[in-house]
Amino acid sequence: MKVEASHEVEMKGKLITGADLLIKTLVDANVDTIFGYPGGAVLPIYDALYRNDTPFEHVLSRHEQGSIHAAEGYARVTGKPGVVLATSGPGATNLITGITDAMMDSLPLVIFTGQVAKNVIGTDAFQEADVMGITTPITKYNYQVSDVSDLPRIVKEAFHIATTGRPGPVVIDIPKNISANITLNDFEDDFYLPGYQPTINPNPLQIVKLAEALSRAKRPLLLAGAGTLFADASKELKQFAEKYKLPVTTTLLGLGTFPGTNELSLGMAGMHGTYAANMAIYECDLLINIGARFDDRLTGKIVDFAPNAKVAHIDIDPAEIGKNIKTDIPVVADAKKALIALLDSKIEMQNNFEWFEKLTKNKQDYPLWYERTDAPISPQWLIEQIYNISNGEAIVTTDVGQHQMWAAQFYKFDKPNNWVTSGGLGTMGFGFPAAVGAQLGRPNDLVVSIVGDGGFQMTLQELSVIKQRNLPVKVIIVNNEALGMVRQWQESFYEERYSESLLSENPDFVKLAESYGVRGVKVDQEADVIPTLQEIFAYDGPVVADFRVVRQTCVYPMIAPGKGIHEMVGVTK
Amino acid sequence: MKRIITATVQDRGGVLNRITGMLNRRQFNIESISVGASEVEGVSKMTFVVEVSDDQKLEQLTKQLNKQIDVLKVSDISDKAMVARELALIKVVSTGQTRAEIQGIITPFRASVIDVSKDSLIIQVTGRPDKVDALIALLRPYGIKELTKTGVTAFLRGQQPEQVTELNSLSI
Numbered sequence: 001m002k003v004e005a006s007h008e009v010e011m012k013g014k015l016i017t018g019a020d021l022l023i024k025t026l027v028d029a030n031v032d033t034i035f036g037y038p039g040g041a042v043l044p045i046y047d048a049l050y051r052n053d054t055p056f057e058h059v060l061s062r063h064e065q066g067s068i069h070a071a072e073g074y075a076r077v078t079g080k081p082g083v084v085l086a087t088s089g090p091g092a093t094n095l096i097t098g099i100t101d102a103m104m105d106s107l108p109l110v111i112f113t114g115q116v117a118k119n120v121i122g123t124d125a126f127q128e129a130d131v132m133g134i135t136t137p138i139t140k141y142n143y144q145v146s147d148v149s150d151l152p153r154i155v156k157e158a159f160h161i162a163t164t165g166r167p168g169p170v171v172i173d174i175p176k177n178i179s180a181n182i183t184l185n186d187f188e189d190d191f192y193l194p195g196y197q198p199t200i201n202p203n204p205l206q207i208v209k210l211a212e213a214l215s216r217a218k219r220p221l222l223l224a225g226a227g228t229l230f231a232d233a234s235k236e237l238k239q240f241a242e243k244y245k246l247p248v249t250t251t252l253l254g255l256g257t258f259p260g261t262n263e264l265s266l267g268m269a270g271m272h273g274t275y276a277a278n279m280a281i282y283e284c285d286l287l288i289n290i291g292a293r294f295d296d297r298l299t300g301k302i303v304d305f306a307p308n309a310k311v312a313h314i315d316i317d318p319a320e321i322g323k324n325i326k327t328d329i330p331v332v333a334d335a336k337k338a339l340i341a342l343l344d345s346k347i348e349m350q351n352n353f354e355w356f357e358k359l360t361k362n363k364q365d366y367p368l369w370y371e372r373t374d375a376p377i378s379p380q381w382l383i384e385q386i387y388n389i390s391n392g393e394a395i396v397t398t399d400v401g402q403h404q405m406w407a408a409q410f411y412k413f414d415k416p417n418n419w420v421t422s423g424g425l426g427t428m429g430f431g432f433p434a435a436v437g438a439q440l441g442r443p444n445d446l447v448v449s450i451v452g453d454g455g456f457q458m459t460l461q462e463l464s465v466i467k468q469r470n471l472p473v474k475v476i477i478v479n480n481e482a483l484g485m486v487r488q489w490q491e492s493f494y495e496e497r498y499s500e501s502l503l504s505e506n507p508d509f510v511k512l513a514e515s516y517g518v519r520g521v522k523v524d525q526e527a528d529v530i531p532t533l534q535e536i537f538a539y540d541g542p543v544v545a546d547f548r549v550v551r552q553t554c555v556y557p558m559i560a561p562g563k564g565i566h567e568m569v570g571v572t573k
Numbered sequence: 574m575k576r577i578i579t580a581t582v583q584d585r586g587g588v589l590n591r592i593t594g595m596l597n598r599r600q601f602n603i604e605s606i607s608v609g610a611s612e613v614e615g616v617s618k619m620t621f622v623v624e625v626s627d628d629q630k631l632e633q634l635t636k637q638l639n640k641q642i643d644v645l646k647v648s649d650i651s652d653k654a655m656v657a658r659e660l661a662l663i664k665v666v667s668t669g670q671t672r673a674e675i676q677g678i679i680t681p682f683r684a685s686v687i688d689v690s691k692d693s694l695i696i697q698v699t700g701r702p703d704k705v706d707a708l709i710a711l712l713r714p715y716g717i718k719e720l721t722k723t724g725v726t727a728f729l730r731g732q733q734p735e736q737v738t739e740l741n742s743l744s745i
């Protein structure tokens with residue numbers, strides 16, 4: 001990748017276009033990849049890209065939703081901000097799902113949208129959309145550039161806001177006259193954001209309180225969310241848990257922040273969490289939440305969530321503390337800083353051997369289970385084979401539905417930042433483009449995209465991108481010929497009235513892949529699963545593999561909506 | 574409970590939209606918002622009168638306001654010594670016969686007549702919201718043709734007593 005700025009872009013005091021200035025500011029921000037799609041309002045920017053010899057990688061998606069989910073995947077696995085460029089009107093509105101997704105899951109994105117020229121804004125001009133209005137509630141912040149001299153500062157601010165504190169998406173809307181007009185290249189980019197000063201270091205008094213609570217606890221539990229990943233705090237989390245022998249459960253988005261195979265790990269908690277994790281939440285007397293936001297899919301019925309526990313909550317976003325769950329010990333801080341402070345505290349623990357024994361027994365007595373059949377394939381068994389054959393080291397992206405939950409349950413993530421899924425928004429169509437971004441961000445890692453036959457069809461046009469760039473993404477379709485998760489809810493809560501949830505007219509995914517020039521394989525016998533996985537994981541190119549799985553399989557255990565965390569069904573066969 | 578929250582905000586495009594949109598989306602019950610310039614250039618002052626069900630909701634409100642990038646400072650001044658004022662313009666039906674009578678009603682409120690026509694008067698009143706409401710109630714029987722209120726704007730008093738009396742703190 002070319003990351004040095006071309007000579008032309010570097011020259012100060014020279015007359016250049018606003019678009020050239022934008023390219024230069026992106027180079028200054030160390031951007032190495034942008035995900036985009038051209039159109040009228042961004043033609044000056046695309047022209048500047050061309051004239052400046054594309055000083056960073058531009059990835060042309062086949063739909064703007066593909067661009068933004070790819071940017072999310074890229075951001076999630078690299079820790080760097082994902083950068084997106086789209087045109088005005090329909091280009092911008094095609095990004096909305098992804099922007100909302102990034103907002104919900106706190107992903108750092110900087111998104112540039114073209115806008116009609118300033119003199120026609122507000123006249124319903126061709127391809128005009130009120131991007132500021134539309135994106136205000138779904139961004140951490142947004143800007144419309146009204147003076148080109150503000151552009152370098154705005155870009156710098158945007159990267160700062162997107163990547164610090166609680167990360168999130170920032171939109172910069174650029175009217176066409178701003179990018180097209182000639183300007184002098186010597187603007188200031190210093191910025192001052194007096195209203196934005198995230199609290200990084202914990203209040204020592206709160207750490208003392210937490211340490212005291214821990215020293216009194218007989219049944220302590222750590223709950224780790226994605227905040228620990230953003231804070232790069234997985235190492236400290238492990239040290240802390242191991243130092244005091246504290247059992248750990250994670251949220252869906254927190255998977256991998258604590259090794260799934262560690263003896264202290266209880267696995268994922270929540271609606272489809274493990275029995276051991278959910279019962280630990282129900283029975284603990286001290287719950288220490290580090291960087292999770294107590295989402296309702298985690299908590300179930302609020303009154304039954306950790307009913308016997310003192311709750312401590314470490315979060316960089318103070319507004320998350322006390323929002324859903326009453327909190328006794330709030331700690332506003334970066335997760336890593338808070339964990340370091342806790343590791344530095346002297347804590348005399350109670351004997352919690354009994355608690356640990358109980359949890360271990362729960363793990364042994366009530367493991368995740370499934371029924372194994374050989375034709376078609378059991379979906380959970382398929383995930384286990386993916387786990388085994390990739391040595392647990394793949395980057396796994398998923399779409400949304402049953403396959404997502406099975407991936408979360410049966411792929412034991414031991415390392416942070418290898419798990420990419422849409423949690424808060426639950427966006428079907430996320431998984432495959434996210435894999436494109438993940439593979440671009442980590443070219444040397446095996447990227448496996450586990451998708452449903454439904455969701456894959458929402459964004460599969462991105463097959464062109466993996467073909468064009470020969471990105472060796474392995475798409476695993478968990479094909480149950482259904483909108484499986486919907487079908488499951490209809491089975492459980494709507495007396496098996498399968499309204500619009502069966503997909504009997506799926507395409508031939510093998511031929512479909514082949515039409516894009518991508519290798520396609522279909523597997524419908526258990527005996528073929530392992531050899532096929534071995535072969536395609538070793539293959540140096542993209543593959544779409546259509547695995548025919550049992551159609552009726554449901555995800556268990558499950559906490560039905562409105563039920564408490566201890567009221568799981570399907571804990572055993 | 575009714576609370577008065579003030580916020581100073583950086584004057585940037587869309588800031589009002591961002592804040593009111595957030596309050597609306599998160600289902601906070603806003604009775605009035607007033608916005609205007611402050612003593613610092615580029616900084617505006619917003620005053621919210623809100624109805625919240627409990628302390629937890631109130632805490633959420635101030636936290637969500639504080640979280641906004643453009644918000645510099647949020648204060649709940651409801652329990653402090655403060656002055657809260659609003660302005661109302663009231664166009665009331667009045668013929669020659671009732672004019673003197675209406676004048677008699679508004680004088681104790683230190684309201685003034687700012688426009689007279691054949692069949693109506695426009696009255697301007699400023700003051701504590703309860704006072705403004707009391708005057709409106711008294712004028713209602715004459716027939717109010719048009720009414721507009723600015724919403725409350727509020728300040729802490731220069732001196733904060735040890736104990737805030739009810740008289741100081743309330744009446745909003």
Ligand SMILES: Cc1ncc(C[n+]2csc(CCOP(=O)(O)OP(=O)(O)O)c2C)c(N)n1
Pocket residue numbers: 399400401402403404426427428429451452453454455456478480482483484485486
């Ligand atoms: C964009 C979008 N539309 C609808 C839904 C609702 N929804 C959740 S899961 C699901 C079914 C997904 O089917 P599939 O992709 O085949 O995955 P499966 O559950 O069968 O594994 C649907 C429709 C959603 N999450 N996202």
Ligand SMILES: [Mg+2]
Pocket residue numbers: 401452453454478479480481482483484
């Ligand atoms: Mg399906």
